[in-house]
Amino acid sequence: SIPAMVTPSVLEWARKESGYDPEPAAKRAGVPAEKLLAWEQGDAKPTLRQAQNLAKFYHRALGIFFLPQPPSLPPLAAEYRRLPGIRPGAESPELRLAIRVMSQRRETAIELSGELGHAVTEFNVAAHPTEPPVAVGGRLRNLLGVNAQEQLNWRDTWQAWRRWRGAVEQAGVLVFMFPKVSLTQARGVTLPLFPLPAIGINSKETSAGARSFTLVHELVHVALAYGNEEKPAEWERRTESSLQELERFAEEVASAVLIPQELLVDFLRRMSVQRDAWDVPLVRRLASTFRVTPLAMATRLRAEGAFTWDGYRQWKEEWDAYVETLPPRRGGFASPVEKTLGRSGRPFVQLVLEALDANRITSVDACRYLDLRFDHVEKLRQELAGGPSGYAQSADDGD
Numbered sequence: 001s002i003p004a005m006v007t008p009s010v011l012e013w014a015r016k017e018s019g020y021d022p023e024p025a026a027k028r029a030g031v032p033a034e035k036l037l038a039w040e041q042g043d044a045k046p047t048l049r050q051a052q053n054l055a056k057f058y059h060r061a062l063g064i065f066f067l068p069q070p071p072s073l074p075p076l077a078a079e080y081r082r083l084p085g086i087r088p089g090a091e092s093p094e095l096r097l098a099i100r101v102m103s104q105r106r107e108t109a110i111e112l113s114g115e116l117g118h119a120v121t122e123f124n125v126a127a128h129p130t131e132p133p134v135a136v137g138g139r140l141r142n143l144l145g146v147n148a149q150e151q152l153n154w155r156d157t158w159q160a161w162r163r164w165r166g167a168v169e170q171a172g173v174l175v176f177m178f179p180k181v182s183l184t185q186a187r188g189v190t191l192p193l194f195p196l197p198a199i200g201i202n203s204k205e206t207s208a209g210a211r212s213f214t215l216v217h218e219l220v221h222v223a224l225a226y227g228n229e230e231k232p233a234e235w236e237r238r239t240e241s242s243l244q245e246l247e248r249f250a251e252e253v254a255s256a257v258l259i260p261q262e263l264l265v266d267f268l269r270r271m272s273v274q275r276d277a278w279d280v281p282l283v284r285r286l287a288s289t290f291r292v293t294p295l296a297m298a299t300r301l302r303a304e305g306a307f308t309w310d311g312y313r314q315w316k317e318e319w320d321a322y323v324e325t326l327p328p329r330r331g332g333f334a335s336p337v338e339k340t341l342g343r344s345g346r347p348f349v350q351l352v353l354e355a356l357d358a359n360r361i362t363s364v365d366a367c368r369y370l371d372l373r374f375d376h377v378e379k380l381r382q383e384l385a386g387g388p389s390g391y392a393q394s395a396d397d398g399d
Helices: 008-017 022-029 033-041 048-058 062-066 093-116 133-144 148-153 157-170 208-226 240-258 261-271 280-290 294-304 309-324 336-344 346-357 363-370 374-385
Strands: 174-178 188-191 198-202
Touching: 008 033, 008 048, 008 062, 022 033, 022 048, 048 062, 093 174, 093 188, 093 198, 093 346, 133 157, 133 208, 133 240, 133 261, 148 261, 148 280, 157 174, 157 208, 157 346, 174 336, 174 346, 188 208, 198 208, 208 240, 208 294, 240 294, 261 280, 261 294, 280 294, 280 309, 294 309, 336 346, 336 374, 346 363, 346 374, 363 374
Parallel strands: 174 198
Antiparallel strands: 188 198
């Protein structure tokens, strides 16, 4: 077998940057962990096939292993907002990859926009945790341009998801989907970097209503970062309890964006339900009207005073018990084109195809940016021409 003349320190760097301990990486290479460590210490060399397997496992180009020294890159924690319960630098390999891919897409979008002479839309709404959530929610809803009558006319939560996503993208925020990360780790993540911040939504979230809530929740974190109230994880010094308080603020603001106050007050007056008398069917019925999740509606009702905190907690217990009785949701099948649109978003896909048509990038570059085979590109163009309905709906458009 031909030995690969890799640089030991780069081999070690690639593993650690990907978040892997020696054992799983060694298993992928088909060798004991001691053998892998010997490669990283320069006491032995992998074969070319073993090096290729590691490159694929780490999601790196094979050529990087032959650099004279590890690349000098900023820490991953300098890219994303601090997530409760996750220590910067100790993210799972799956979450690290998701954030890395989001960051690469964002950098590609900025670079291609410059190449094509397109101005990047500037996100310019600030939020502060000392403000009333309803006030912040009103500002963000005005930015997104969704009016009450339009919302009430949506057919279902999938149409709502597509509309909210499109509105956020038009406001100067990239929206991606990321696969293979458990929901317990993260439902969403934000790259609070300006210009062109990015939001990632976990594709394991198969409920369209939950996706919409997570999207707007993360948009609140973008606004907090724009207002200098939140920093990337590397420099965020809040305690875990302070982070949880910020999460609750973001939840209330997100509910205020999705459920505007004047419209809600009108419905509450007509329904005439006594305080704390809201049961699960009632909240579900009202949530269906607004095309949001019952949990988002309950959060909004508590903020509006229709629930006391004790009443909300009791409702939440009933809701959790109800959810336990439901069969697991299953995502449908998504075509390669639907996956690309779902994961990358229409603005990013359109930018890549425009750069390809203008000969600013090669077809190889375009396929790499889109993670799509060239024989699917024409179908992708057809989906784009079909309008926003081209987004995958009930299909699993991330995993």
